[in-house]
Amino acid sequence: MNRVGREVRVRRYPAGAVTPDDFEVVEVPVADPDPGQVLVRNTWTSVDPGLRLRLRPDAPAGYFAAFPLGQAMDGIMAVGEVVESRAEGFAPGDVVSHAQGWRDYAVVDPRATQLGGIGTLSRLDVGDAEPQWYLGALGGMGLTAYAGLHVIDALDGGETVWVSAAAGAVVSLAAQIARLRGNRVIASAGTDDKVAWLRQALGVDAFNYRVGDLRSSLRELAPEGIDAYFDSVGGAHLEAALDHLTRRGRVAMCGSISEYESEPSGPRNLFLAVSKDLMLRGFRGSSNLHLMAEMRDQLSAWLRSGELVHRETVFDGLDQAPHALAEMISGRTTGKTLVSIG
Amino acid sequence: MNRVGREVRVRRYPAGAVTPDDFEVVEVPVADPDPGQVLVRNTWTSVDPGLRLRLRPDAPAGYFAAFPLGQAMDGIMAVGEVVESRAEGFAPGDVVSHAQGWRDYAVVDPRATQLGGIGTLSRLDVGDAEPQWYLGALGGMGLTAYAGLHVIDALDGGETVWVSAAAGAVVSLAAQIARLRGNRVIASAGTDDKVAWLRQALGVDAFNYRVGDLRSSLRELAPEGIDAYFDSVGGAHLEAALDHLTRRGRVAMCGSISEYESEPSGPRNLFLAVSKDLMLRGFRGSSNLHLMAEMRDQLSAWLRSGELVHRETVFDGLDQAPHALAEMISGRTTGKTLVSIG
Numbered sequence: 256m257n258r259v260g261r262e263v264r265v266r267r268y269p270a271g272a273v274t275p276d277d278f279e280v281v282e283v284p285v286a287d288p289d290p291g292q293v294l295v296r297n298t299w300t301s302v303d304p305g306l307r308l309r310l311r312p313d314a315p316a317g318y319f320a321a322f323p324l325g326q327a328m329d330g331i332m333a334v335g336e337v338v339e340s341r342a343e344g345f346a347p348g349d350v351v352s353h354a355q356g357w358r359d360y361a362v363v364d365p366r367a368t369q370l371g372g373i374g375t376l377s378r379l380d381v382g383d384a385e386p387q388w389y390l391g392a393l394g395g396m397g398l399t400a401y402a403g404l405h406v407i408d409a410l411d412g413g414e415t416v417w418v419s420a421a422a423g424a425v426v427s428l429a430a431q432i433a434r435l436r437g438n439r440v441i442a443s444a445g446t447d448d449k450v451a452w453l454r455q456a457l458g459v460d461a462f463n464y465r466v467g468d469l470r471s472s473l474r475e476l477a478p479e480g481i482d483a484y485f486d487s488v489g490g491a492h493l494e495a496a497l498d499h500l501t502r503r504g505r506v507a508m509c510g511s512i513s514e515y516e517s518e519p520s521g522p523r524n525l526f527l528a529v530s531k532d533l534m535l536r537g538f539r540g541s542s543n544l545h546l547m548a549e550m551r552d553q554l555s556a557w558l559r560s561g562e563l564v565h566r567e568t569v570f571d572g573l574d575q576a577p578h579a580l581a582e583m584i585s586g587r588t589t590g591k592t593l594v595s596i597g
Numbered sequence: 598m599n600r601v602g603r604e605v606r607v608r609r610y611p612a613g614a615v616t617p618d619d620f621e622v623v624e625v626p627v628a629d630p631d632p633g634q635v636l637v638r639n640t641w642t643s644v645d646p647g648l649r650l651r652l653r654p655d656a657p658a659g660y661f662a663a664f665p666l667g668q669a670m671d672g673i674m675a676v677g678e679v680v681e682s683r684a685e686g687f688a689p690g691d692v693v694s695h696a697q698g699w700r701d702y703a704v705v706d707p708r709a710t711q712l713g714g715i716g717t718l719s720r721l722d723v724g725d726a727e728p729q730w731y732l733g734a735l736g737g738m739g740l741t742a743y744a745g746l747h748v749i750d751a752l753d754g755g756e757t758v759w760v761s762a763a764a765g766a767v768v769s770l771a772a773q774i775a776r777l778r779g780n781r782v783i784a785s786a787g788t789d790d791k792v793a794w795l796r797q798a799l800g801v802d803a804f805n806y807r808v809g810d811l812r813s814s815l816r817e818l819a820p821e822g823i824d825a826y827f828d829s830v831g832g833a834h835l836e837a838a839l840d841h842l843t844r845r846g847r848v849a850m851c852g853s854i855s856e857y858e859s860e861p862s863g864p865r866n867l868f869l870a871v872s873k874d875l876m877l878r879g880f881r882g883s884s885n886l887h888l889m890a891e892m893r894d895q896l897s898a899w900l901r902s903g904e905l906v907h908r909e910t911v912f913d914g915l916d917q918a919p920h921a922l923a924e925m926i927s928g929r930t931t932g933k934t935l936v937s938i939g
Contacts, residue, residue, distance in 0.1 A: 317844060318872035489867070502659060503884075508871050521863025525831070528879025529850050530660035535877040537870025542845075 258285035260359035262327045263576050268311045271516050273584055277310070278577040283327075285360040292364050293345045293376065297335035299387040300356030302570075302579045302592040303395075304423070304487070306331065307515040319370065330370055331356035332395060334379065334386045335596075350379045352389050357576050359596060371541030373398070384555070391591035392428055392554050392565045399540030400428035401550040403507035404436070406538050407483055412437020414482035417473065417499070419492045421461065422449035424591040425509060428554075429485045430459050431563050438483075441476045443469075443492075445586050452589060456564045469495045480504070488513045490520070497527045508537045512584070566590030572597055600627035602701035604669045605918050610653045613858050615926055619652070620919035625669075627702040634706050635687045635718060639677035641729040642698035643737075644912075644921045644934040646765070646829070648673065649857040661712065672712055673698035674737060676721065676728045677938075692721045694731050699918050701938060713883030715740070726897070733933035734770055734896050734907045741882030742770035743892040745849035746778070748880050749825055754779020756824035759815065759841075761834045763803065764791035766933035767851060770896075771827045772801050773905050780825075783818045785811075785834075787928050794931060798906045811837045822846070830855045832862070839869045848877045854926065908932030914939055 261280050269277045288294045308314055309330075314321040322328045333356030337349040342365050345351070354374025355361035365376040373395045379386065384393060391397065403425075404410050410432075418430045421442030430453070434440045440459040444450050453461035462472040473481070473495060482504055484496035489511025496506060511519065528535060557563035568588035570579040576594045583592040603622050611619045630636045650656055651672075656663040664670045675698030679691040684707050687693070696716025697703035707718040715737045721728065726735060733739065745767075746752050752774075760772045763784035772795070776782045782801040786792050795803035804814040815823070815837060824846055826838035831853025838848060853861065870877060899905035910930035912921040918936045925934040 315866075315868050315872045316840070317869060498658070508867075510871060511868055514868070519865050519868060521865045521867050523861050523863045524657075525850075525863050526657050526853055526856070526861060526879075527659060528877065529852055529881065530657045531879065532881060532884045533879045535870065537868075537873065537875045539871065539874060542874045 256287065258360060259283070260285045261573055262358035263573065264326060265310060265322045265324050265328060267324065273307065273310065273577070273581045275577040275581060280574045286362050288339055288341045288362050290341050291366065292362050293337055293342050293351070294339040295335040295351055295353060295361045295363055296338050297333045297356060297359060297361060297596050299334045299390055300573070300576065300594045300596060301332040301390040302576065302583055302594060303331075304510055304512050304515070304584065306580060307512075307584055327355070328357050330354050330374065332370070332374055332390050333357075333361065334389055335361070345376075345378060350381050350386050352377055352379055352394065357573070359573060370395075371539070372544045373541045384558070387567070387593055387595075388558070388565065390593060391424055391567065392558060392563065393551055395540050396424045396591060397428055397550050397554050398543060398547055399425045399509055400432055401553070402540055402543035402546050403429055403485055403509050403538055404433055405543070405546060406536050407505035407507045407534065409433060409438065409483045409505065409507070410436050415439045415441065415477050415479070416483045416485065417441045417443070417477070417481045417496060418485040419443045419464070419488045420512065421453055421457075421459070422589045423487060426485060426487055427453075427457065427566065427590055428563075431457055431557075432554075433485070434459055435557060435562060441473070441481065443472070449589055452566075456566070464492070470498060473499045483507070485509075486511070490514055494522045494524055497522055497524050497533065500527070500531060500533055503532045505533065506535045508535060509539070515584070568592050570594045598629065600702060601625070602627045603915055604700035605915065606668060607652060607664045607666050607670065609666065611858075615649065615652065615858075615919070615923045617919040617923060622916045628704050630681055630683045630704050632683050633708065634704050635679055635684050635693070636681040637677040637693055637695060637703045637705055638680050639675045639698060639701060639703060639938050641676045641732055642915070642918065642936045642938060643674040643732040644918065644925055644936060645673070646852055646854050646857070646926065648922060649854075649926055669697070670699050672696050672716065674712070674716055674732050675699075675703065676731055677703070687718075687720060692723050692728050694719055694721055694736065699915070701915060712737075713881070714886045715883045726900070729909070729935055729937075730900070730907065732935060733766055733909065734900060734905065735893055737882050738766045738933060739770055739892050739896050740885060740889055741767045741851055742774055743895070744882055744885035744888050745771055745827055745851050745880055746775055747885070747888060748878050749847035749849045749876065751775060751780065751825045751847070751849070752778050757781045757783065757819050757821070758825045758827065759783045759785070759819070759823045759838060760827040761785045761806070761830045762854065763795055763799075763801075764931045765829060768827060768829055769795075769799065769908065769932055770905075773799055773899075774896075775827070776801055777899060777904060783815070783823065785814070791931055794908070798908070806834070812840060815841045825849070827851075828853070832856055836864045836866055839864055839866050839875065842869075842873060842875055845874045847875065850877060850879045851881070857926070910934050912936045
């Protein structure tokens with residue numbers, strides 16, 4: 256069948272801030288699935304901070320590879336509906352998630368491991384959830400939030416946990432999981448609107464880190480110090496955390512968005528890790544797939560009971576994906592950033 | 598009784614490299630012990646890299662306090678002999694360790710917790726050991742080496758472990774413990790003599806980090822990468838380790854001697870902790886006192902069997918202590934640096 260679909264391609268690696276001009280949206284013929292493959296019409300696609308790391312020739316070692324120029328961008332999460340299946344276990348109408356987003360149609364092989372397993376084609380038992388939740392709270396975002404708290408032993412409650420960039424997709428979940436598991440949570444974000452949302456919708460203490468001094472704000476809200484820090488920002492935030500952590504404090508590091516568009520510098524006060532017996536633990540959601548089922552059970556229950564708030568910033572139409580990424584990286588989105596595909 | 602003893606005092610905080618001129622050795626009357634106290638004649642006193650951190654007005658938070666100017670320097674390990682005891686459990690002739698080194702005589706209260714417990718007055722059951730070993734392999738140095746490998750789970754063997762500054766007191770022990778527990782050990786040091794000693798006496802692979810490129814040398818000796826890194830150096834060494842660690846690698850951080858006399862900068866490639874699921878774990882020996890007995894049992898056995906090599910660089914006479922510190926920090930000593938007090 257002669258279908259035509261659109262796909263987003265990288266035209267050039269951005270020099271500093273991402274702009275929509277760094278991309279192009281092109282029409283391409285859609286291949287028919289070979290035996291063993293499935294054709295999916297994408298309905299939602301994901302916009303993640305980590306994509307920025309792949310928009311440069313030298314993606315960090317151990318991370319997902321750079322996006323090649325002038326080709327479809329593989330390795331971005333999407334959900335969609337099966338249109339045609341030549342693979343066992345998949346039938347037209349199935350709702351699935353996979354890793355070939357940022358395009359209208361994808362031909363997917365369920366035997367290929369994608370994004371460390373997170374992006375391998377899976378049929379979703381959506382039930383009373385919305386399909387796009389599997390790109391957020393019930394997908395890689397939820398897993399990253401849950402795994403981060405898990406690897407620093409912050410799921411048992413009774414501690415003070417700082418989460419920065421807390422209006423973002425992963426961290427707004429981490430903030431709530433930490434609170435629902437019995438911790439006191441202090442959140443920070445970069446606009447008054449986000450701070451108001453954190454306080455009112457998420458029920459955590461929050462401050463605007465762009466107003467006044469970061470360290471003073473932390474000291475005011477947590478005069479006894481923080482026991483754990485969930486870091487997706489790096490830079491000055493990580494330094495402030497090291498200063499403010501109590502003895503045997505822990506840091507879960509899932510990113511350093513403050514440094515994705517500049518030269519990273521590293522925390523100058525890292526010696527405090529020695530003097531205060533601190534642990535800094537980098538981690539990736541995809542390295543913790545064994546926690547996926549446990550996370551989904553826990554978060555689904557909280558979503559159903561209304562205890563967990565799942566906010567989305569939705570951009571309408573595939574051609575908006577580059578703009579959505581630029582908006583998210585510059586801090587103008589709240590919660591999970593998504594593109595709905597017509 | 599009217600005794601006179603000498604003590605070392607800090608005259609000024611060194612601006613860059615430590616020099617003996619930053620100190621003075623003065624004669625002072627020795628107080629008689631009050632009830633509950635013990636008078637000790639020191640025979641050996643310790644010279645540790647960490648002392649450098651206390652020779653500045655702004656010792657790092659959570660670390661031991663700065664040495665005050667113009668007073669005896671409290672909180673440095675020593676061993677000696679009890680001369681007079683007014684405390685239960687101590688008698689003249691007992692060999693003890695405590696935290697009032699860098700002086701001839703010390704009046705010590707056994708009820709006072711010193712150096713987080715490591716320096717609290719203790720009677721030593723020396724047996725066939727030498728008393729000064731309790732300042733090295735059987736004391737805080739051994740504990741720091743053992744605890745560092747413990748907190749990063751590197752005592753089970755079967756991995757490749759890099760130890761830098763491996764001719765130093767703590768790290769030369771860490772290198773041997775790691776090897777004796779079944780790991781492959783790669784050691785680095787800053788002179789050919791030290792490298793030869795590491796190879797011949799300690800039986801580990803070793804390279805001179807001042808010759809050629811640090812990363813290339815590591816790659817050559819560990820083409821598959823390193824699983825764990827024992828860090829007392831920081832700076833460029835820590836960056837090279839982050840580059841070269843395998844997925845789920847771990848770093849035990851007990852110091853960053855390369856940065857004690859300059860502005861620390863922090864590892865610029867810390868994002869690799871995220872992309873490779875790395876753990877960086879700061880720790881102090883004194884936070885792991887619960888491992889002391891286990892460490893002493895293990896290391897005593899290896900010392901008796903000759904499997905563990907314990908090298909000392911000894912400076913003769915209390916007035917040599919400042920010179921000994923300067924020599925150690927500039928990398929001109931091997932193994933445990935000690936001052937024997939006449």
